[in-house]
Amino acid sequence: MKKFIKRDIDKPKLTIRTFLEPLLFLAPFLIGIIIFTVYPFINVLLISFQEGYNFLSQQFLSYGLENYRMIFQDENFINSLKNTGIYMFTVVPISTALAIIIAVLLNQKIKFNGVFQTAYFLPMVTSVTAVGLVWKWMYNFDYGIINYLLTLFNVDAINWLNDPKYNMPALIIYGIWSILPFTIILLLSGLQNINEQYYVAARADGAKPFRIFRRITVPLLAPTIGLVLIINIINTSKVFDELFPLFNGRPGSAYSLYTVVYYLYDMFYVKWELGPAAASATILFILVFILTMIQLFIQRKWSNY
Amino acid sequence: MKQLQFGKILIYLLLIVGAITMVFPFFWMFISSLKTAAEVNTTPPTLWPSILTFDNFIYAFETAPFARYFLNSVIVAFFNVVLTGITTILAAFAFSRLKFPGKEVLFSLLLSLMMIPFEMLIITNYTTIADLGLIDTLSAMIIPFTSSIFYTYILRNFFQSIPDSLYHSARIDGASNWKYLWKIMVPIAKPAIITILLLNAISSWNAFMWPMLVTNTTNNRTLPFGLYAFISESGVRYEVLMAASTIVILPMVILFLFMRKSIVSSVAQGGTKG
Amino acid sequence: MEININNLTKKFGTTTAVNDLSMTVESGKLVALLGPSGCGKTTLLNMISGIIPSTTGQILFDGKDVTNLPPDRRGVGMVFQNYALYPHMTVLENICFPLEIKKIPKKERRERAMELAKLVHIEDFVKRKPAQLSGGQQQRVAIARALAKNPDILLLDEPLSNLDAKLRIEMREEIRRIQRDTNVTTIFVTHDQEEASSIADSVALFKLGEIQQYESPNELYDNPANAFVADFLGAPPINKLYGVVKNRKFVLADESMTLDLEIPHSVEDGKQVLLAFRAETIRMNPEKVSTSATVKEIYTLGRDKLAIFNLGTKLVRGYVGEDIELAIGERVQVGFKQKGIFLFDAETGVRYF
Ligand SMILES: Nc1ncnc2c1ncn2[C@@H]1O[C@H](COP(=O)(O)OP(=O)(O)OP(=O)(O)O)[C@@H](O)[C@H]1O
Numbered sequence: 001m002k003k004f005i006k007r008d009i010d011k012p013k014l015t016i017r018t019f020l021e022p023l024l025f026l027a028p029f030l031i032g033i034i035i036f037t038v039y040p041f042i043n044v045l046l047i048s049f050q051e052g053y054n055f056l057s058q059q060f061l062s063y064g065l066e067n068y069r070m071i072f073q074d075e076n077f078i079n080s081l082k083n084t085g086i087y088m089f090t091v092v093p094i095s096t097a098l099a100i101i102i103a104v105l106l107n108q109k110i111k112f113n114g115v116f117q118t119a120y121f122l123p124m125v126t127s128v129t130a131v132g133l134v135w136k137w138m139y140n141f142d143y144g145i146i147n148y149l150l151t152l153f154n155v156d157a158i159n160w161l162n163d164p165k166y167n168m169p170a171l172i173i174y175g176i177w178s179i180l181p182f183t184i185i186l187l188l189s190g191l192q193n194i195n196e197q198y199y200v201a202a203r204a205d206g207a208k209p210f211r212i213f214r215r216i217t218v219p220l221l222a223p224t225i226g227l228v229l230i231i232n233i234i235n236t237s238k239v240f241d242e243l244f245p246l247f248n249g250r251p252g253s254a255y256s257l258y259t260v261v262y263y264l265y266d267m268f269y270v271k272w273e274l275g276p277a278a279a280s281a282t283i284l285f286i287l288v289f290i291l292t293m294i295q296l297f298i299q300r301k302w303s304n305y
Numbered sequence: 306m307k308q309l310q311f312g313k314i315l316i317y318l319l320l321i322v323g324a325i326t327m328v329f330p331f332f333w334m335f336i337s338s339l340k341t342a343a344e345v346n347t348t349p350p351t352l353w354p355s356i357l358t359f360d361n362f363i364y365a366f367e368t369a370p371f372a373r374y375f376l377n378s379v380i381v382a383f384f385n386v387v388l389t390g391i392t393t394i395l396a397a398f399a400f401s402r403l404k405f406p407g408k409e410v411l412f413s414l415l416l417s418l419m420m421i422p423f424e425m426l427i428i429t430n431y432t433t434i435a436d437l438g439l440i441d442t443l444s445a446m447i448i449p450f451t452s453s454i455f456y457t458y459i460l461r462n463f464f465q466s467i468p469d470s471l472y473h474s475a476r477i478d479g480a481s482n483w484k485y486l487w488k489i490m491v492p493i494a495k496p497a498i499i500t501i502l503l504l505n506a507i508s509s510w511n512a513f514m515w516p517m518l519v520t521n522t523t524n525n526r527t528l529p530f531g532l533y534a535f536i537s538e539s540g541v542r543y544e545v546l547m548a549a550s551t552i553v554i555l556p557m558v559i560l561f562l563f564m565r566k567s568i569v570s571s572v573a574q575g576g577t578k579g
Numbered sequence: 580m581e582i583n584i585n586n587l588t589k590k591f592g593t594t595t596a597v598n599d600l601s602m603t604v605e606s607g608k609l610v611a612l613l614g615p616s617g618c619g620k621t622t623l624l625n626m627i628s629g630i631i632p633s634t635t636g637q638i639l640f641d642g643k644d645v646t647n648l649p650p651d652r653r654g655v656g657m658v659f660q661n662y663a664l665y666p667h668m669t670v671l672e673n674i675c676f677p678l679e680i681k682k683i684p685k686k687e688r689r690e691r692a693m694e695l696a697k698l699v700h701i702e703d704f705v706k707r708k709p710a711q712l713s714g715g716q717q718q719r720v721a722i723a724r725a726l727a728k729n730p731d732i733l734l735l736d737e738p739l740s741n742l743d744a745k746l747r748i749e750m751r752e753e754i755r756r757i758q759r760d761t762n763v764t765t766i767f768v769t770h771d772q773e774e775a776s777s778i779a780d781s782v783a784l785f786k787l788g789e790i791q792q793y794e795s796p797n798e799l800y801d802n803p804a805n806a807f808v809a810d811f812l813g814a815p816p817i818n819k820l821y822g823v824v825k826n827r828k829f830v831l832a833d834e835s836m837t838l839d840l841e842i843p844h845s846v847e848d849g850k851q852v853l854l855a856f857r858a859e860t861i862r863m864n865p866e867k868v869s870t871s872a873t874v875k876e877i878y879t880l881g882r883d884k885l886a887i888f889n890l891g892t893k894l895v896r897g898y899v900g901e902d903i904e905l906a907i908g909e910r911v912q913v914g915f916k917q918k919g920i921f922l923f924d925a926e927t928g929v930r931y932f
């Protein structure tokens with residue numbers, strides 16, 4: 001009597017080999033993810049909805065929107081949304097526009113390409129804190145190089161860091177500078193993926209450089225540009241580290257430069273108000289979530305060709 | 306022909322102006338760090354120090370434990386790189402090579418977790434680290450970062466590009482999955498792994514917010530937070546601050562000069578900031 | 580080592596790649612698995628090596644059931660179609676790898692690897708990386724690596740398909756030589772019938788996951804079990820004529836010609852049949868004439884002359900003896916040798932004679 005072994009081959013079945021071995025390989029990774037991403041994510045969501053703290057029992061009595069109501073009545077939070085929005089929607093378009101120009105230039109047949117790349121990409125790997133400190137020095141009212149350059153053009157010295165009016169511009173200029181390298185790299189690799197043949201054909205048709213740029217480069221680069229815009233919007237929505245060196249850890253010289261992450265930090269670490277902190281963290285997540293959905297949508301749409 | 310020449314010159318001109326703007330802060334930092342206090346606070350500023358001095362560096366090292374910060378940064382970056390490297394390689398292998406039920410579902414689930422900003426998680430992670438009794442230790446800056454979905458995703462894609470026949474061949478040659486991973490897959494994927502580790506080292510080195518939250522005493526600070534704390538400790542003396550900034554930035558600049566190509570290409574591939 | 584395969588089946592979803600297959604490979608023999616693309620050769624080989632699990636059935640090595648053993652515990656050596664050499668290792672390291680896994684001391688494994696390198700004539704290239712070798716050299720490295728751990732069974736999956744015609748012939752002789760020298764039980768997959776015939780002790784001919792015939796190459800050629808086998812083997816391909824049986828004669832389907840053959844009584848009158856005969860079976864002006872044919876074209880191939888004839892409305896190929904002079908357009912009497920002419924049921928392919 002022959003014994004036949006029946007096995008399902010399409011879907012791997014649960015056996016010691018298909019379960020235990022992958023589990024061993026995945027365990028170190030999954031433990032980290034569960035403890036430091038999944039659990040805190042759920043926990044923060046829960047905290048954000050807790051309300052009615054009872055000091056006697058030291059427990060929350062119910063779940064509700066109290067924390068959200070609170071932060072949306074908090075002027076600082078409204079301010080932080082506004083500031084983050086202003087920061088995002090100035091830094092991202094300006095840096096993208098600049099980056100397109102630079103990327104196109106770097107994509108020409110030029111000498112010293114390595115030197116230029118090194119110069120343009122260096123800020124990407126350097127500490128925001130350290131470089132921020134350099135910008136603080138350059139923004140210095142009395143001896144800063146920026147004000148000195150302005151006086152050369154007969155512009156009055158600006159009190160970048162201590163006059164609340166100029167805090168945001170100072171932050172934006174520094175933001176553009178620091179986001180440029182990353183933006184250029186993505187756009188440059190997008191440009192390098194455009195088939196050389198299109199250019200050859202256009203040149204053969206006698207098109208002028210600017211026309212080639214407008215009619216060929218820009219449309220073919222559009223998917224990359226869309227992607228870069230969204231990724232940068234997501235990244236800039238988390239602006240925080242930059243504030244510390246520039247304004248000595250304060251959100252602007254007159255506390256007028258709250259950003260969403262700064263508000264979250266302030267509520268959590270300085271004021272130890274966990275509920276509102278968690279609520280603002282959740283708002284940040286929703287923001288990033290929506291932006292990511294848009295990103296995925298754009299990517300899917302563009303990748304159709 | 307003339308027009309072409311003019312175009313080329315314009316391109317170089319624009320590129321040079323842009324490049325100078327980009328590197329100027331680094332230049333200015335370094336130059337200022339070599340000036341005397343008197344020269345720093347003069348108008349008009351000098352492009353080159355009239356008296357070259359290394360006193361600012363000496364002063365920085367004397368007034369704040371920058372050597373200690375530096376060592377801490379190295380330790381934290383080292384363990385981050387090693388531990389993340391191990392978890393990433395193991396997980397990327399399981400996701401690319403092993404067959405198990407629910408693999409695809411689990412993987413898409415993990416990818417969607419990438420949307421969660423780390424800033425959102427600090428509230429609970431801080432409590433977790435406090436509960437573990439790790440506040441104000443170097444471990445607090447290592448343990449939460451041992452697993453990276455992003456790096457795992459990149460490495461898994463690379464692993465998947467290695468032909469199946471190499472795996473089958475190694476299995477027939479008698480290698481277990483474990484042996485295959487370390488003797489065949491990892492050596493072949495070495496360039497990809499090195500890039501991932503580099504990106505990881507850079508982001509560990511530059512991290513500011515989390516180290517600020519979890520360290521209290523000078524002994525456990527890493528460079529960026531140590532530098533920030535130094536502002537209040539030294540008073541605002543820019544020549545000294547610039548020397549301190551140079552100390553923080555220099556290792557990454559050197560790293561970048563040597564590894565520019567692989568860093569740039571991995572950033573281009575990953576599409577996410579390091 | 581003897582291999583027994585009992586009722587082995589492999590299903591991929593709804594496709595059955597190997598269907599209820601049983602066969603035995605005797606120890607020390609070289610067997611070729613032959614068949615058209617997609618007939619399940621690789622699938623069978625991969626089940627023998629343990630790379631893919633079977634759906635049902637059993638594989639025995641010398642009577643021991645290995646059906647559930649993973650590849651690393653089956654003691655087989657395998658050469659892949661694309662060689663699958665480890666790109667980061669030198670030739671020597673590649674050959675050493677199976678020994679390294681077995682934890683054989685470094686010195687010993689180097690000696691063994693050098694021995695193998697000599698056996699396959701690559702001793703001059705042992706320090707190179709695979710990318711610096713030609714296809715034929717890579718293939719020899721792959722064979723040496725497969726032999727390194729002294730396998731009981733050697734499996735080769737279309738190892739020659741990436742090589743040019745001349746190298747292919749050289750390499751298949753090389754493989755035969757190495758197999759004879761080592762006497763390892765070998766299964767060789769190919770879809771080239773000439774390759775299979777020239778190298779193997781026996782050939783298993785596959786169609787859609789089933790063995791059609793499993794015998795020595797000569798038997799397969801001289802004595803095909805069915806129409807598929809007759810059609811698959813032989814160059815030039817066998818001549819095929821569809822028709823019906825009438826009064827023990829073969830009548831072409833459009834009735835343009837009748838062949839005078841002594842068809843046995845067992846085949847009923849009016850049966851739809853397929854008559855197949857090899858090019859060397861046809862004879863000019865024989866004692867027993869079957870029919871007459873018109874010479875359409877003549878090719879000289881080395882010593883042989885190959886002519887194309889009109890038989891009724893159909894064209895057939897036939898070798899012409901050296902001593903016979905033919906002219907295009909000439910009408911000749913033709914007959915057939917006993918050997919090399921077959922009659923099959925037109926529908927089922929079952930052979931009548
Ligand atoms: N992993 C798989 N998933 C689904 N179907 C498969 C798989 N592998 C093989 N098949 C199918 O099984 C059948 C047999 O495939 P197999 O690779 O064994 O053929 P083969 O005889 O080796 O062909 P070739 O000469 O082209 O290499 C084919 O129909 C093929 O499409």
Ligand SMILES: [Mg+2]
Nearest residue numbers: 620621622737
């Ligand atoms: Mg095959």
